Amino acid sequence: MNKNRQIKEAKVAEIREKLEKAQAVILADYQGLTVEEDTQLRKTLRSNGVEYKVYKNSLVTLAAKELGLDGIETYLEGPVAIAFGYEDATAPARILNDFAKDHKKLELKAGIVEGEIFDTNKVVQLASIPSKEILIAKLLGSIKAPLSNLAYLLSAIRDQKEAE
Structure with a gap:
């Protein structure tokens, strides 16, 4: 097996583990944010126990399919950042939603809460909790x-x- 395939398989396993462990996962389009804005967002998320990552959409799709999360691939188009909330299911949605109010370039796409896929409207409702x-x-x-x-x-x- 070639080295590139091993790296991809390891990334898929990492993503699958994070998806399983997280109480909530929020997908957001971050295209257009400045480096300073992105750094500020990452700092806010980190201080609230939320992990924020960017992975290749194809690898996330593979990990999601392994977990039976069919339908998430429709939200994995273009640049997508993923916020994993391990302690508080509402934290990633709340923080990203609040940040998106002040920074119009950040757009909430979807979420996964306890194995259920949420569209943008449900993610905004989750953020209000x-x-x-x-x-x-x-x-x-x-x-x-x-x-x-x-x-x-x-x-x-x-x-x-x-x-x-």
């Missing part, structure tokens, strides 16, 4: 508010009884 930390904070806040009110009420009743 807050992060896990924010959702937990909201849940705790909604639990804490009634308890705080109850404690305040009991304290007021005790103060009133002591005053009598």
Whole structure:
């Protein structure tokens, strides 16, 4: 087997592993971004635990077919960057969507969440979901508010009884 084929097979295996491991994968067209803009995007993604890569579309198609992700090849045309979210399924979509609002050259193409292929509209919907930390904070806040009110009420009743 020639060396070039071995390299390609290794890349396909790497991509397949990343696709399997990731909670969410977002595909984006990055053509037209300046080096500074791309560097800024990569830094933001990295700081949020998202891996951002560019692979040959044919290799991504092969890896996706091995995983049974048929239909993704329609989104793999032209220059495509891939954001892999391993910890938070909404992070890659949210960060890329926010970045695309300020940088019109970046265009969301599609996504894969838990083996399901999302079109651009579903990716934008996914981006609108807050992060896990924010959702937990909201849940705790909604639990804490009634308890705080109850404690305040009991304290007021005790103060009133002591005053009598």
